[in-house]
Structures are given as structure tokens and as C-alpha cells.
Amino acid sequence: MLHGLARKEYLQVRQEGPGKRARRLYTITALGRTALADAKSKVRELFGELFESES
Numbered sequence: 001m002l003h004g005l006a007r008k009e010y011l012q013v014r015q016e017g018p019g020k021r022a023r024r025l026y027t028i029t030a031l032g033r034t035a036l037a038d039a040k041s042k043v044r045e046l047f048g049e050l051f052e053s054e055s
Contacts, residue, residue, distance in 0.1 A: 002026055010035050 002024075005011045010032030015022040028036070 005032070008035075 002011065002013075006013045006026070008031075009029060011026045012029050014025050014027075016025055017023050
């Protein structure tokens, strides 16, 4: 999942440490923040539609 988000440039990846034991550190990008805000908005809209009809 993280690799896919990095390919879409939503995350920036850097490695820390030597060789095979290196850690991958992920940082959200500006594009990732925009995508996250859009996704949150869509989820809120969906939940609003689902629970609004129950009233």
C-alpha cells in the first residue's frame, strides 16, 4: 500500500541506515495532503447520506 502511494507521489520515501537493514521513512507530500483532504470530504459526504436517511 505504501509503495503504491509513493508511486502516485502522495508519499516521499527515504532510506535511513546501511544496506538491507535500512529503514524506509515515509512523509506525506503536498499532493498527498490534497488527496487526503478530498478523500475525507467524500467519506463525510457518504456517511452523511447514509445516516441522514435514517432520521
